[in-house]
Amino acid sequence: MKKVLYCFVALVLLVIAGVGTLINYLAPETESERMVDQSTVRQLDSGEVIGFTSNDVSTWLGIPYAASPVGELRWKAPRPAKRWQNQKQALHFGEPCMQRSSGHEVIGNEDCLFINIWSPSGADGKSPQGLPVMFWIHGGGNSTGQAGISLYDGSYISQKHNLVIVSINYRVGPFGWFYHSALQAEGVSPEDASGNFGTLDIIQALKWVNRNIAQFGGNPNNVTVYGESAGGFNTLSMMASPLAKGLFHRAISQSGGLDIHSVERAENYKDAAEPGHIFSSKEVVNLALIQRGLAADREAAKRHQDGMNADELEKFMRSLNAKEIIDLYSSTEGSMLGSPALFGDGYVLPAGRNGAEMFTDADNYNAVPIILGSNRDETKTMMAFSDDSVDRTFGYPTGFNNLPRYNRKSYYSSALWKIFGVDDLANTMTAAQGYNVYAYRFDVDDLRDLGFLDFRDLFGAAHALEIPFVFGNFSKFLRVLLPDSMQSEFDKVSDQMMSYWAEFAYSGSPGKGRASELADWKPWSKEHPSALRLMVFDTESDAGTRMVSDQLSIEDLQQRLLADTTFKSEAVYCAVYNRLFTGADYFAPENLKAAQYDCSQYPPNEGWVLID
Known part of the structure; x- marks a missing residue:
């Protein structure tokens, strides 16, 4: 399961890398002249x-x-x-x-x-x-x-x-x-x-x-x-950290989740007995030694670093200016540096636990009422700018060469996000802390159609698109993604989300919103398959905002992929299977009975650039 979680987090980081491209026009606005107001004087x-x-x-x-x-x-x-x-x-x-x-x-x-x-x-x-x-x-x-x-x-x-x-x-x-x-x-x-x-x-x-x-x-x-x-x-890390208690x-x-790296992964060389991240601290120091001309290559840098005492190493690391440090990560994708974050050091964050297992015992974390949510098409944010199903001109999407393949990849990868970022956490927390766990899915996908490219296909209900609805700030999104003709419906969904968020802040339950006039948002239920457990936010032009019983597990996703007959080649099918599932259990004969292809001999796939 931990290997599946690492695959999930790697996928999340790739998706996040596309966010900067999607909303890079949301830079800080030019601030107008602001006048101080004497009524706002505060003594801190x-x-x-x-x-x-x-x-x-x-x-x-x-x-x-x-x-x-x-x-x-x-x-x-x-x-x-x-x-x-x-x-x-x-x-x-x-x-x-x-x-x-x-x-x-x-x-x-x-x-x-x-x-x-x-x-x-x-x-x-x-x-x-x-x-x-x-x-x-x-x-x-x-x-x-x-x-x-x-x-x-x-x-x-x-x-x-x-x-x-x-x-x-x-x-x-x-x-x-x-x-x-x-x-x-x-x-x-x-x-x-x-x-x-x-x-x-x-x-x-x-x-x-x-x-x-x-x-x-x-x-x-x-x-x-x-x-x-x-x-x-980071919100979930506050629940995990004993230092944030109270x-x-x-x-x-x-659109969260929780991944805690071990200190070995954070520090060790990538070829150590317990391998470190490709941008672990020791690997970054290697790059810095090469950049400063103190080593010719990685092996020489390792020898040099291992020969330095702690004082020498600290002095060297502190001698690097901020730009030099960031430039050491120049081989990563987009604006994401790809460096590991959130370490199980045993003091700020617990060691030896990860993901949902962090929340199995309410006495061992900061158990508070919580809302967990995801967007239906999370991964399209990244795929729009990186997937080979999309035609691009000067780096910008201009159309599709295989829309069904694009949607299929998005479905499986976005479903994986929901499993680890919502459903698994909700089931575990509900068992640990009772009925103060709530979940949602954001489905709004009524985006602008440019004629040559429909943003509804390209992005759908993609990662980060719920943010303007939560804050009620649409101005810049309207000009690019959201059609003016749908504004009244967008405003209604936004009002609903803000009302539920506010009521949750007031009472610890989203209930029926601040004015008690919305659909009753019920807590997550793990016992009854048909129970209404998930609030779906959508426009009235689609199915509207409503409670549904949807839930998904990694086993459910595996069965759906095993029964999927839409793939045209064994190589592509197994690349997807290996991208979603790692570990011997997933390749046991009894777990592959329904598969149209035998994927047990294929190596794990590291990305979503597939040819079909």
Whole structure:
């Protein structure tokens, strides 16, 4: 099962790599001149801030929640923000963390740990209880992304449902997750030694919220952590980390899952007895030694690295500037660096458990009410820009040479995402913590038809397309993907999602939404096959938003593939089979009885570039 999970995560990372291409036009908007509003002055534990007000929402952007993680603080757990003396104007987003853009340039700054807040005007902390807080974690494969884009503007849902919305930057890529024994000198704290610096950034931001959010009208005892893609993974990591206990009270994972790398995979050479990742810390140091001219090739770099003591290695690694470090990952796809993230160090994150097995005992994780969801066509986000079924001109999709093959690949890979990101987790958590687990699938696919290319075929209900519905921010999506003629229906689905999300933040159950007028969203059920357990979000032009009984297991998916007679060749069929299933059990004769082809002799397939 763990091998299947690794295949799933590899697939997820490939899909996420396409997100930057799909929404690269969602860069931070040019900010208009903003005027400070004296009613937004707030006294924090690190100093005084002032924000601005627009459309009955007060906003504060770019507040430091931790000390700048530069110099000696690179590759260390975040420290508390330093106090400032004068009033700080919080009118603009802070810089993104260091990363590669979709155009392959290195952007951002190591000084990037900022928090943003939207709160209904007049919510000033004087209320004895305060408003629910929703704490957004952006996606981007844990190697790219930022909070400061228009898509994540929290003002609309804040005003509409009387919520305090928070978003954060956190360190990504090798600045966020980097585990090397040379950084673990005697006396180093368990947090500094963990390598999970991005995870610790999120925990530090939650601690900041706990101390300060009442000043913005928020209730520190009612915090919902939510995020999409890598943000969904990181949301689940908050449930897994003992250090986040008590800092949040509900969770929403949109297109998430959980994959915890071992420290051996994070550090070891790729040809070690227990192999490391191709971009493990030791392999990256090898690349740096070659880049600096201290070794001619990988074998020479290994010898050189093994001959250095811990002090020499640490000094060498810290001598690299941020751009040099990111450039070491230049062979990866798109803006994703492909570096491992989330390490089972045994302190920040548990060791020896992964995926759903992390949540088998509610006493061993932060069990809170949770919503788990996926999009019906998750993997089309990546496939649109990489699959050989799609014709491309100058890198952009222009049509299909085999649409049935394209849809078939998307079905199987997206179903795998739902299994590991929703159904398996929902079944396990329901058994562990009871009936406060909820699940959804996003099916909205009413996209623009360009004539030569129908976006409904190309993307469908693809990865990340639910985000504008959750925030109510459609402006830039409308110009490219969503037809104007469907806007009223999109608005209705968006209103439904925001209402359910808000009610969940208030009560821990999405129920019938904030106004108690929507379909009753029932908890996940693992006992009864016909029970209504999954909320489907869709437009009325299709089947509408409704509860269904759908659930899927890896065994179900295997049986569907075994019975699939649409493949034209054994090679393609077995490439798909081996991509979805690894391990001897899946190739046992009794498990292959219904297969039209014998795949037991084919090597595992590493990708989805198939010829049919």
